[in-house]
Amino acid sequence: MAVATRVSRRPSPVLAGSAAVVAAWVVCAAFWPDLVPYDPDLQAPADRFLPPGTDHWLGTDHYGRDVLSRLVAGARPVLVVAPLAALLSVAAGTALGLLAGAVRGWFDGLVMRLLDAVVVFPVIIAAVLFIALLGRSAPVLVLVIAAAFVPLVTRSVRAATLVEREKPYVEAARLRGEPLWSLVARELLPNVRGTVLVEATTRLGDAVFAAATLSFLGLGQPPGSPDWGSSVADNRLWVQLAPWTVLAPALAIGSLVVAVALLTDRLRRRLDRS
């Protein structure tokens, strides 16, 4: 692990670059109305399929809309949906995992069997069924992604809790007669926080992946949204004529997921060593 140690002492260019990419997209998501050169929904039939140039840095699409403006505005949907879904799944999974690990017995058995059933389930089929029939909307998307991730978070947190509960400080707390909520929230939770943190960052990366994929499949955002996944799906029909309309949002997603994955990887290695 010579490399990892060296990396942790010096600020690594990979780490700094990844953080910068994520920060840039967060700024776009938050302040896009002040940053875009054109209205992302402004249609200009005379300017259809303009290649990248001085007026439109990334060209225009089949409605003559500015690709750069849509790219900047498109950062928002995924950066709202993915963190919310990750947060929801980590909160629910941590609570379930801590309780199942601390209480054991029939409660543990019930939770684990239920989660096994969810894991065995082909999540993508359920997602298609529910989103297609309930309609495309951000809240449905958040719920579906979060529901798919809860079992994974629960398993990790429960495994960490099972290790902690055998330690003397937990026994001491039990003997002091601490109530269950206090045992879970004040004794166990602070000691499994490393696991929770790793889960949170891992699930964030997965949630970006899932949100982008589902919106590419036409299941996430309402039609016409500048969302990156939807843009790739919409513009795919004109890929021969105007490849830049497809490449720009695709590379934007690529840069975000790779940056998040690299950050997560570094964080996990750092936590593993400590």
Next chain:
Amino acid sequence: MRRFLLRRVAAVPATLLGVSLMVFLATDVLPGDVARTVLGREASAESVAALRHELGLDQPVYLRYLHWLADFGTGSWGTSYTLHVPVRDLVLDRLGQSLMLASLAFALLVPVALTLGVLAGLGEDTPVDWVISGVSLALGATPEFVTGVVLLVAFSVELGWLPASAQTSPGDGPLVVLAHLALPATCLVLLCTGYVARHVRASTVLVVASPYVRAARLRGVRGARLVRRHVLRNATVPAASALGVQLQFLLGGLLVVELLFNYPGIGALLLASATAKDLPTLQATAMVLGVAYLAVVLLADIAYRLLDPRVRLDGEG
């Protein structure tokens, strides 16, 4: 082993019932009044009631579910609302198409991931390892439609080497079919390789440091023979479970890749029938995909068990 097999196989009907219940509830309860949809808004209340009776919609939900399940079990899957062909022929044909694409991807995935993982593991902390680990981390994190679009623009639009659509005609020879499948299959392989290769790398690192490999080295075994006889076999076991996990991603990847490359597979059919609210097709497609998925997960578990007899799965002493 027999007990394990029996338990796993016994769990399949229960899971299948769960899948069927979900498919039925999602498609039967949520979309509203089918009779009203079929007849249109102007239809009289009597004719709607008559059609409801004919379709059995006036019966309680559990009876409708049992009827539907019996119909499905006996192979009468109905007629597609939109394509007006028997659903069973349609779904099974599309399933065959998807299996062809998935098998090609899987056949490419196993050797590629094993080679990369073993190379990275043997050269732990060398530039070879950094490049392989870094690239596989990045590729594993990238959605398949992103890599797919980049491949499409590079090899089809710019270079013009490969067709943009994966759709083939019945008379095409094997080479033409292969050219059409090359991009979508590569896309699936890129998605799954990273994860499997990282598992193989981790187990290779452990195996190389183990006493029996050191002993083999001291006996003078080295090079390809050492890798083949001593490292590869033991490094493949964790890879089998990683491959099992990847089957899930392969299924999701099929949906995406089939849509992106206009491939007439079962994933594309699931999306199309869900969007068009073509209920008989949607139900059958979801059920067939569910069954295929469960079968594949079970096979992966059994393969894992056979490769490593030390593995104890739930339900065994």
